[in-house]
Amino acid sequence: MSNSSNPASRNAGPRRVAIVGATGAVGREMVNVLHDRKFPVSELGLFASERSAGKVQETPYGAKTLQAFDADVVKGYDVVLLAVSGDFAKAHAPTLASAGALVIDNSSAFRYDDNIPLIVPEINAHAFQGGGRLIANPNCTTAIAVVALGPLHKAFGLKRVIVSTYQATSGAGAEGMAELEEQTRNQLEGRPVTNSVFRHPIPFNLIPQIDAFQDNGYTKEEMKVTWETRKILGIPDLPLSCTAVRIPTYRAHSEAITIETIQPVTPDAARAVLADAPGVKLVDDPANGVYPMPLTAASQYDVEVGRIRANLVFGDHGLDLFVCGDQLLKGAALNAVQIAELDL
Template sequence: MKQYTVAILGATGAVGTQMIQCLAEQDFPVGELRLLASARSAGKKVETPFGEVTIAEAGPDAFAGCDIVLGAVEDDLAKELLPHAVEAGAVVVDNSHAFRLDPDVPLVVPEINAEDISWHKGIISNPNCATIIGLVPTWPLHKIAGVTRMIVSTYQAASGAGAPGMAELEAQIGAMGRGEEIPEPKAFAAPLVSNLIPQIGGFKYEGYTSEEMKLQNEGRKIMHLPELRVNCTCVRVPVLRSHSESITLEFERDITLDEAREALASAPGVKLVDDREAENAHDRFPMPIDTSDQDLIWVGRLRRDISNPDAARGITFWCCGDQIRKGAATNAVQIAKLLTE
C-alpha cells in the first residue's frame, strides 16, 4: 500500500491532537507524520503512534513534500497558510470555516456526499461540528421523505471552543467545588459553570448568529438542497465534550416512525438509542456523557411533531455526538482516507 506524508497544521490543539489518534485508529497509511504549530511549540518532541515527531513551526514553506495536510487552525491562519500547501502539491482537508462556502471547494460529510470529493481543486472543507452532528441522522430520513425544513436547538459543549474552552470550564468547576470565586471567563462571554450562554458566534442575519446560520448554509451545500429552510438556536452548555441537538424535521412526503427508526438503525455513522421502557437511562436516550470519545451520532426520543398540521410529515428527535471526534477530527480523517482509496 502506498504510504503518505501527512501534515497536521495546528497539531497541538484539541482537534489536531485528536487527528493524530484518529489516523492511527483508522489505519491510515502514514509514511511520515509532520506536526506543525506555532513558534512557541516548535522543537518540542511528541510521542505518536507513528513514532516520535518533533513539532515544526507552521509557515508557507512547511508543506514541501506533503501529500495530505489536515488543517486544525482558525480561519485567518487557514486562509494565510493552506493555499501554500496546495501550491506545494498537497491536498488539504481543512477544519476551519475559511473555505466552506467557496463554490470551488467541496464541503463533505462522508456518510452523505462522499462523491463531492472528486471535484476538489486542492482543498476540501470539513463542515461545522454542529452541522455534522445534525446532518448525519437527518440524511437517512431525507432519503425516505425529502426534508424541506429543520427547526434545531443545539446544546454545545465547552469543547467547541477547543482546549481553552474545556480548561476554562474545568477551572470554574474546580473553583466552585472549593467554594472559591469563579475565575474571570476568557474563552466564553460569561461563566459557563452552572450557566447557559445562548449565543455562539457574532450576530449575522435577522438576529441569528454566525453559528446558527452555518447549519442552513452548510446543510444546503452538503445535501444539495438549495431551498432548505433552517431555524436554529445555538446554546453553549456546561458539558465538557459532546454536543447535543434537538431537531424537528418537516418532509415533502409521509414518513412513519417505524420507517424512521429502521432507517436510523441501519444508517452509517448512526446509533439508535430509543427505548422508553429501558430501566437504565443510558439505554433510553442519548446523553453527552455516553457519546464522548467515540465516533457515532446517537439518536433517540423519536416522536411525531404534533405542532405540524400534517403530522405524518413531521418528526422530532434528539441526538448527541462528540464534537472533537466526528464533529471535527474523525470527519477530516475519513475524508483524507477516501483520497487514498
C-alpha cells in the same frame, strides 16, 4: 508524490501526513484518529506555532517533535490537515493545495465557496470526485446533524428543519474544557468564578451565544448550521432555523431536531432508515432509559440518534429526534480523516 490536481490520479500507497495546529484539541484528535483507523501514514509531521516548535508531543506514533509551520516544508506532504484559524487557512491552504497536497481545512474559511467541496463522507462523498485538492471540513454541529438528516432527507425529503443545540465546551478548544473544569472547582469551593474563553461564566450556567451575532439576529454558529446543511444535503433553499447554546459539558454536542418532511414519515420508518445509516448509532429505547447523552456519545465515532417520535406540529409529515456526537471526533478530527480516506 504526485502534483496532479485530480484526486483520481493519486498514487496508491502510504502517505506523508502533516497536521497543522497539532497541539490543539482537534489537532491531537487528528493524530489519534489517523492511528486508530490505520490510515496509511509513511511519515507524520506535526506543525504548530513558533512558540511550540521544538517541544515534544506524545502520540500513538511515539514522541514527536513539533515543527514551526513552514509552507515550503508542508507543501511537500501528501495530506495536510489544517486545525488552524480561518485567517491562517486563507493565507496558506490554496498554495498548499496548488502544490498537490490534499488539504483538508477545519476552519470556516472555504466552506461557503461554491468551488470548494464541503464534505461529510457518509452523506456527500460524491462531492470529492472532481473537486480540487482543497476540501472544507464542516462545522461540528452541522457534521453531527447531517449524519442523521442526510438519510432522512433521502428517504422522506426535508421540507423544514428546526434545531436547538446543547454544545460542549470543547467547541472552544482545550482552553474551553479547562475553563469549565477550573471555574466549576472555583464555584464549588466558594472562590470567585471568572471567564476568559467564554463571554460569561460557564459553570452551572448556559450561554445562548456561540460565535458573533449577524445582522439577522442569528449567531454565525447558527447560520453555519443553516448554510452548511444546505450545501452538504444539496438543498440550497432549505428552511432551517438553529438556536446554538453552550452548556457546561466537555466534548459531546447534543441537538434537539424537529423536521417536516415532504413524504409522510413514521417513527418506525425513520428508525429503519437510521438503523442502516453509516455513522449513526440508533440509541432509542426510552422505556429503558436509553437515548443519546454526552456521557455515552463522548469519545465515540458514531453519532447517537434517539428520542424518535412523530411530532405534534407537522402531523404525519413531522418527526422529532435527539442526536449526540463527539464534537472533536465526528464534529472535527474524524470527519477530516474520513475525507482523507476518500483519496486512498
